[in-house]
Amino acid sequence: MVIEQDVELSDGRTLRTYDSGGGAQGASGGGYGDGLTVVWHHGSPQTGVPLEPLLTAAAERGIRLVSYGRPSYGGSSPLPGRNVASAAADVERIADALGVGSFATMGASGGGPHALACAALLPDRVTGVVCLAGIAPYTRDFDWYEGMVSPGGLRSAADGREARELYAATDEFDPASFTSADFAALAGTWPSLGDDAMKAGQAGPDGLIDDDVAFATAWGFDLAEVAAPVLLVQGGRDRVVPPSHAASMLAGLPRAELWVRPDDGHVSVLDTCPAAMDWLGARR
Template identity: 30%
Template sequence: MNDSFNNFHIQLKDGRKLGYAEFGDPKGKPVFYFHGWPASRLSGIETDTAAKKLGIRIIAPDRPGFGLSDFKKRRTLLDWPDDIVELADALKITKFAVMGCSGGGPYATACAYRLPARVTKAAIVVGLGPVNIPGNLDGISLINRISWGNNKRFPIVGVLASFGNFIGSKISPALSRRIGFGAKEDRSMMTNEIKERMNRSLREAFQQGIRGPAWDWHIYCNDWGFDLKDITVKTYLWYGAKDKNVSLNMGEYYHAQIPNSELHIDPHGGHLFRYKIEAKILQKLIT
């Protein structure tokens, strides 16, 4: 495997460092890629081949406390669009699309909600939805259902989940993958290349310890601070019916809530089916 990409960072107005990587065509149409949980900017490599072919510039930032980005105390979901505006301004990008995969989904919705004058289109790809909505956890694996389902009674769950992934990234990434991806459809997608990329992104997620990932979990499990019905940006939703990590019900919930949304379902897709359709997803964002 010979992945090549560039790592960068900017200093934000509040003094924090925001790290990011770039993939695809450096002169292409800009798409901001938001990584999953727990992952990092390095996950953006999954879009690289398709982005180069389509003439798309992928900018993949680390969230605060992940990878190269400094932790921010008490941040909220709606703080993220402010960071993205500063990054876009630094790169002299006026308008852009956003793509949130898995745990990056809520961050894509936040940008679509907060930045309608700048976000041209949004893609939520197997994106995590609100976990406290009845039915949204139906169909996922038992370990995920227990973790998300008990977040209100036991907020420590987010810390424990982050710590477990942190230990897994150090001791046995293979075991972490097996626990994290329960669907046989996902295991069949695990080429050596995909495994190594996932391992690398997971390790990078915990470069600063567990604070960033644990606070992400806190954000997912609490009020997001806005109504999905107020999103006006065209939003594309991509979900697999066999996904054991993020329920198809979450995609259907997003579709019911976001007025200008379009839901695409792969009846045989797991959480990783997106690797087969990166070009389709990106094409929607630039046409």
Template identity: 30%
Template sequence: MTSTVDVGDGVLAYTESGAGDPVVWLHGSGPGATGASNFGATVPAFADHRNIVVDLPGWGASPRPESDEPLIHHAAERVLRAMTALGIERAHLVGNSYGGGVAMRIAVTAPERVGRLVLMAPGGVLPTDAPPWPVGLAHLFDYMAAEKPSREAMAEFVKLMVFDQALATDALIDERYESSLRAHPELPIPPTFGDLTPDLPKIKARTLLVWGREDQTVPLTWAPTILHGIPDAELRVLPRCRHWVQYERAPEFNRIVREFLTDEG
């Protein structure tokens, strides 16, 4: 069941489950994205943690307040406010794509609030030669710019997110398409996400990067900047996998992340 928490200039929608060491789950920015769509099938494997799955501002059931801040900066501050309101002093952060950028920003601005970071092909760190954009990002921006996007455009986008095309089911396409029509972000294209590159050395949290080898949205060639920029980062690359690692390689992802969050080393 979705609840909301006051974050000062609006509310943030979230779901909560489990009990134990807190984990905050931060979704990507793709059309139709919500906390549930990104992590609904993942969180049950972490029932021994207190799981907070948020809808970031402007996605899902969370309204987007007017702001000139870069999206990552704005969302990170609202997640921190939500953590405070929910009585969470410190949590592990798991972020996919845009949500990975939000997690990194939190780790930069409030390091004492972060346990460990799990980042799946995180956003917020672009190479100097972009654009041109990878094909997945190009389709994402085209979809967001459309006045009335089509289901066909959503189907093409979803198929770019997974290596195994059998996972791009009609049910998933329909779910994402209907969600995108309910909360179609009004953003400049490309959106102003914010550049975290200069801040990477400030991240003190132990960090796990998880990447799909065939990612066409945030390609693996973008990983070294983050891997070498964060002082305590390690990288796991999963073959035959694109951008939605937690969906496409769920059992392996769950095992890797559980080990990382509970390892005392």
């Protein structure tokens, strides 16, 4: 059973959270019972509702899965001007409210940078990070946009929120962004992801706009600050976040390893989530 609740923050905002652990545990503990707590950071756009394959994999491993909607997603309050680093303070408040001490973080696509932010800025609490198909900090060391089928949103975001808002008025998803493996995953294991992304999109573009601006500008921390072990998982045929991003992060993170899935795209790479949870469990 997943418990949904709104966590109140000191600035008056609320964050909608989801907890598979059945309620708060002792703050001195490292998770639910004697197991591991994983905080999931959703992609862009999604609502923050935990997806069925993640819940199943977590339950099979005795993992307490916590997720939440980032500001302007899924019932969570907006946070004007947020950057990637902002996620750390929000997650710290959620963890405190749920009685979670130490935890691992795990994020896919747009959730990856936010999972890394928690590790960088909450080093005493985060035991490990998994970043699946995650976007890298903007750099001119390589063509950051090369290999993206539809980089227009991020290109406009680099010019600020107003430019990204204008782009959103005419933006449409390009099916060429997904590979045949991605579409098979959406029809097979991950239909809940497609349904949730559609629901998030129907609620409005503000969360996605804020995410893109955060990705394309300064994140508020350096990858070198991430002391926890990091697992990067990358599809070799990803057309949304190309493999060059994983290579860039591998070079910048002090304790990272990379799993390359040569035939996977942006969605099908999520089939590695159970194995990635095992990786986190071995490092708690």
